[in-house]
Amino acid sequence: MRIREIKLTPVAFRDPPLLNASGVHEPWALRTVVEVLTDEGLTGLGETYGDRSHLERLRTAAPALVGLDVHAHHAQYARVAGAVGTDVFVDQHGLTGAGSNQKTVDAVFSPFEVACLDIRGKAAGLRVADLLGGPVRDAVPYSAYLFYKWAGHPDAEEDRFGAALDPEGIVAQARLLVGEYGFGSIKLKGGVLPPDQEIAAVHALRDAFPDLPLRIDPNAAWTPDTSIRVGRELAGVLEYLEDPTPEIDGMARVAPEVPMKLATNMCVVTHEHLPPAIAKGAVGVLLTDHHYWGGLLRSTQVAALCATFGLELSMHSNTHLGISLAAMTQLAAAVPNLTHACDTHTPWQQGQDVVVPGALRFVDGAVPLPAAPGLGVELDRAALAELHENYLRCGIERRDDTAYMRRTDPAFQPKRAYW
Numbered sequence: 151m152r153i154r155e156i157k158l159t160p161v162a163f164r165d166p167p168l169l170n171a172s173g174v175h176e177p178w179a180l181r182t183v184v185e186v187l188t189d190e191g192l193t194g195l196g197e198t199y200g201d202r203s204h205l206e207r208l209r210t211a212a213p214a215l216v217g218l219d220v221h222a223h224h225a226q227y228a229r230v231a232g233a234v235g236t237d238v239f240v241d242q243h244g245l246t247g248a249g250s251n252q253k254t255v256d257a258v259f260s261p262f263e264v265a266c267l268d269i270r271g272k273a274a275g276l277r278v279a280d281l282l283g284g285p286v287r288d289a290v291p292y293s294a295y296l297f298y299k300w301a302g303h304p305d306a307e308e309d310r311f312g313a314a315l316d317p318e319g320i321v322a323q324a325r326l327l328v329g330e331y332g333f334g335s336i337k338l339k340g341g342v343l344p345p346d347q348e349i350a351a352v353h354a355l356r357d358a359f360p361d362l363p364l365r366i367d368p369n370a371a372w373t374p375d376t377s378i379r380v381g382r383e384l385a386g387v388l389e390y391l392e393d394p395t396p397e398i399d400g401m402a403r404v405a406p407e408v409p410m411k412l413a414t415n416m417c418v419v420t421h422e423h424l425p426p427a428i429a430k431g432a433v434g435v436l437l438t439d440h441h442y443w444g445g446l447l448r449s450t451q452v453a454a455l456c457a458t459f460g461l462e463l464s465m466h467s468n469t470h471l472g473i474s475l476a477a478m479t480q481l482a483a484a485v486p487n488l489t490h491a492c493d494t495h496t497p498w499q500q501g502q503d504v505v506v507p508g509a510l511r512f513v514d515g516a517v518p519l520p521a522a523p524g525l526g527v528e529l530d531r532a533a534l535a536e537l538h539e540n541y542l543r544c545g546i547e548r549r550d551d552t553a554y555m556r557r558t559d560p561a562f563q564p565k566r567a568y569w
């Protein structure tokens with residue numbers, strides 16, 4: 151079965167003003183929906199970033215895949231690598247670590263690979279998780295992903311989540327998300343306020359949710375010394391401490407000095423980072439992400455490497471829609487050593503999506519593996535058209551949290567080893 155055509159549709163959807171070390175989310179989040187059509191009439195879906203430079207690379211790579219068999223994983227990868235050449239993409243917000251050529255190839259390849267697996271599953275009557283070795287769990291647990299946030303975007307009405315700028319606001323947000331989704335673990339995006347205020351928020355969460363695992367992720371906003379101090383102050387409170395400080399060497403300095411494991415989706419983001427990170431003992435938990443680890447199959451290979459070298463696994467999330475959630479769920483269901491609840495931005499989508507509702511739902515904080523073959527989701531063409539119209543009208547072509555923050559706070563600087 152051969153690839154006949156590939157359609158790329160950039161979309162935009164409303165995003166609340168979520169704060170992070172780089173600034174604040176803009177009113178619109180961008181994604182690209184990938185449709186791979188075959189000569190036998192089957193269509194597969196993928197979803198990836200919507201930044202213009204990434205979209206242009208997708209547009210360059212897509213024609214190189216036409217004519218290849220949907221099963222020809224390695225040939226597809228080679229074609230994408232050839233199309234990307236020596237190009238290096240570095241995200242503007244800086245929240246997913248340094249750019250590299252391999253990471254760029256992996257990120258461009260990923261949505262095409264996911265779409266081909268969707269097709270292969272549909273053709274065989276199997277779920278993608280079956281193609282990845284078979285599910286080891288029927289439902290994939292996700293964490294409540296909390297953010298400091300403004301009540302609403304500047305010059306806009308307050309959103310349904312309201313403000314969260316202190317421990318009380320964070321606890322209220324957690325109660326809302328845990329109440330609506332049943333999440334069984336909690337992650338706080340930090341790096342926004344001085345560390346002592348974020349420590350207080352974590353303690354407030356511990357008091358409010360004594361039984362739920364807690365994590366904080368300041369996106370490398372702290373120095374190694376501050377990371378060690380915070381880690382020691384949160385002894386016995388955190389499940390893991392995510393990217394407290396920049397770079398493998400910084401993490402390696404902190405890791406032996408704190409009582410919990412360090413996790414990362416910033417200092418280990420492609421294969422070339424694994425050997426030094428492992429040799430230096432920099433991290434104990436890898437947050438994998440198929441969007442930049444080269445798709446689902448290659449993510450299972452990374453998972454096997456982690457098992458070999460004693461790294462635990464969790465899963466990273468960027469703002470996403472239902473195709474990505476389906477792919478994340480299929481992958482997580484089929485990775486035995488993914489023992490931590492995955493991150494997801496789903497609650498912040500507020501129901502906006504490009505897939506037909508119903509296939510993906512949260513039960514006690516977990517997404518049951520959809521029963522239908524492939525990814526288990528269908529494209530909602532009317533919704534896709536509407537979100538594409540948003541893209542054409544919104545005037546945003548790349549995510550830039552820092553520039554958006556500077557419209558409110560002209561002196562704002564991204565926080566890297568800042569505190």
Ligand SMILES: [Mg+2]
Nearest residue numbers: 367392393415
């Ligand atoms: Mg992170």
